[in-house]
Amino acid sequence: MQRQHSYLQLFSAVCKKDLQLAFRQRAEIVNPLLFFLIVITLFPLAIGPEPGLLARMAPGIIWVAALLSTMLGLDKIFRDDFHDGSLEQLIASSYPLPLTVLAKVLAHWMITGLPLVLLTPVFALLLNLDSQALVATVITLLLGTPLLSFIGAIGAGLTVGLQKGGILMSLLVLPLYIPVLIFATSAIDTSTMSLDYSGQLAILGAMLVVAIISAPIAISSALKVSVS
């Protein structure tokens, strides 16, 4: 048996497996989206349907809903691998664990974050967002949802070994989401006033870069603790 050392092979294998599994159980992709849609429907019913008010609150509503629906899928990111022992095999593979984790988080984002970004125009219609704000919303979601996946995966890694880890994970992760929420909604707010919001985007981008570099390390040490 000859071994080659190809990081690309590992990365694509891990990514592909998770995507394959998600497409086989399509509920995993569809349910968070439905949840997102229902949460957004609840807001006009709760606060009243005035278009002005809705447009004013839309960034906040969309982002809070995005946050909650990401949380839904996060619980699953390592759970199956933990229970069937795949996680042990991934740790005992000769590749560095952070790389594996990076692939898994990317796959998770493609399953939960990306569909959300793609469907935002539809949700924006429901909330009466104008086109300027819509562009801003899509961009912030594009930058922000991967961040949510990275930060959330730390919590998921820490709680995967616990029986009732789901709710605990939300408690750990939601406070850490606050900066993303603040900058993303403020970017959209600024865009509705026709002002330049590149500053907020730059901060989101910077946070994303930091997360890509440091979160996989934190996630892998969290997973090692959970497996032990």
Place this chain on the structure above:
Amino acid sequence: MQFDSFSDFIAMGGYGFYVWLSFGTCALILLGILFSSLNDTKRILTSVQQQADREQRIKQAKQESQV
């Protein structure tokens, strides 16, 4: 001393409720964590003692059964 009388001191120039509420809850929380920590020490030491006693009894029972 900034206050002329004890009742002035309690009144805190009309802000008595807020000042004493703050200091009161502060004292309560500080004492609470202090005493619960001290109580933990006692509890752990008792459990160690109990475990030691238990082992002592097992030892004794073994010796008696041998005799």
Place this chain on the structure above:
Amino acid sequence: MWKWLHPYAKADRAYQLCNTLLPYFAVVTVVCMVVGWVWGLAYAPADYQQKDSYRIIFIHVPSAILSMGAYSSMAIAAVVALVWQLRNAELAVIAIAPVGACVTAIALITGAAWGKPMWGAWWVWDARLTSELILLFLYLGVLSLYHAFEDKKAAGRAASILAIVGVINLPIIHFSVEWWNTLHQGATITKFDTKAIDPSMFWPLMLNIVAFAAFVGTVTLIRLKNEILQREKHRPWVRQLLNRG
């Protein structure tokens, strides 16, 4: 650093160290706190603007400072625990967390009680209060994560990882909340003016800060002792402790 720390990696030595330090911390706490409170409540002059309500800062400011201080010490202990694999540092993380949470709660409650007469509302979304609230969530997260694990060895390491993640996020959270606050509320809220503080107020405040720090130290030492005992309760040296006392 390694050479200096090494003897204390042994649990019984660490326990002894706690015992040696404890009286000093306790004495400093009692003296500073009694003097600081009496001075702050009765002898410090009233503020010309806020009158006597400002006396709350004698506990609000120290608890706010210590809430951050305790979190950073917890994170330092967590780094030591993970990098040098020191079990006792893990225990220190868990010993500090509840104390830090209590101090944070005090900062929140006193902040609200000070805010009511000043702003007319118990709670306003002031940047400091909001940061303080999030800090409380972070503390509670570390604590509940630790208690959720059956295996306390894994629990200690998981809590340490979370503490480090939290401390990296803390400045970002703080900055974002501050920025959010200026964006939404402007300068309508008067904050504690700490720039031009009179010496007659400064010294009792300093005394109270020292008192709070010493208190956090004292309770942390007691809790660290507890954690060491709990983890080592099957070891002979713990048994010997009982025979002696």
Place this chain on the structure above:
Amino acid sequence: MQLAGPNGAGKTSLLRIIAGFAAPDEGDIFWHDSSITKNYDEYARELLFIGHKTGVNAQLTALENVRFWLQIQGYDDNQDLYPLLAKIGLVGLEDVPVRTLSAGQQRRVALLRLWLNDAKLWVLDEPFTALDKAGVAFLQARFVGHLATGGAILITTHQDLTTHFNDLQTVTLEYRH
């Protein structure tokens, strides 16, 4: 080497420490004179671990599971795996989801890795669980082959080994309160 002992003696815990998943309370594990915690990646290349939880995903097919494992271990995944699957008794079951297979068949999917690696050290926790007699004999034949090429095997099992191994060492752990 066989690790024996009653339930709860710590066989699995010891194996997990040796595989590097859990840290020992005291002491360290050495492989070729270097601590495995320090050089885990190198050690992992020479280690094959199959635990109670076998690392087989129930939604994927046998073929996909084996391919995935080959990929994460850095082996060539383009080889023809059908003959091997047939050899281990999974003929005709190569491309159905593993969850539809029996416990013994699922175990075989995991054990297939024993034919597909160049690891020196095999750490196997209860490898015979759910296998039938023929399966056990087949597996032991593979053990003989691995030992003949200079490999080492560490297993826990409650069953007696039916094949005779020349340098079998049995270490028995005792249950301690």
